[in-house]
Amino acid sequence: MPLTEVARFAIAGLATVILAVASVSDVRSRKIPNACVLALIVLFLPWAVMGDWPAAFSSLMAAVVALAITFALYGLGLCGAGDSKLFAACALFAGMALLAHLAMATAMAGGVVALASIASRPQRAAVMLTMRGKGDFGPGIPYGVAISLGAVIILWGPLAGWLRP
Numbered sequence: 001m002p003l004t005e006v007a008r009f010a011i012a013g014l015a016t017v018i019l020a021v022a023s024v025s026d027v028r029s030r031k032i033p034n035a036c037v038l039a040l041i042v043l044f045l046p047w048a049v050m051g052d053w054p055a056a057f058s059s060l061m062a063a064v065v066a067l068a069i070t071f072a073l074y075g076l077g078l079c080g081a082g083d084s085k086l087f088a089a090c091a092l093f094a095g096m097a098l099l100a101h102l103a104m105a106t107a108m109a110g111g112v113v114a115l116a117s118i119a120s121r122p123q124r125a126a127v128m129l130t131m132r133g134k135g136d137f138g139p140g141i142p143y144g145v146a147i148s149l150g151a152v153i154i155l156w157g158p159l160a161g162w163l164r165p
Contacts, residue, residue, distance in 0.1 A: 004051060008159060011050070012155045015093070015155055018040055019148035032082030032086050037082075047093065058095040058097065059092045060092075061096050063088045066091035079143060083143050086144055086148070087102075087106070090147060093154055093155055094151075098154050101154060101163065102154045105149070106147050106150030
């Protein structure tokens with residue numbers, strides 16, 4: 001196995017650990033540490049150097065598009081600022097070629113996280129339905145977990161050979 005491929009596996013492993021830390025923090029406090037986002041950005045630099053996929057310009061474009069869309073969602077109150085930053089950092093690894101895949105994987109993981117949240121607290125879900133979403137129901141769904149799961153798919157899919165840009 002070439003050294004660059006070994007390095008990309010190591011970077012993907014470190015990024016997975018960082019995403020796990022971000023997820024645990026999001027579940028516990030509904031906050032994604034800026035240190036996790038910055039660590040992902042720093043890890044992207046050697047990732048980009050190790051190969052031509054995704055190209056640096058494509059990655060930067062993907063991050064800008066992701067940040068613009070998620071910032072708009074934040075402005076509408078549909079996601080948190082940490083979620084926006086985390087998704088944009090993950091978009092660096094996807095590039096434009098896999099940005100839609102990242103969004104779809106994140107959305108699907110979000111559905112699973114939402115179902116798990118409902119299953120873990122069915123009374124809360126019943127009250128929310130009865131009150132039709134009006135009222136204070138405590139912290140929402142930790143969407144950083146879904147973003148992290150989507151990013152892990154995008155990180156490992158091409159390395160495993162079952163996802164092509």
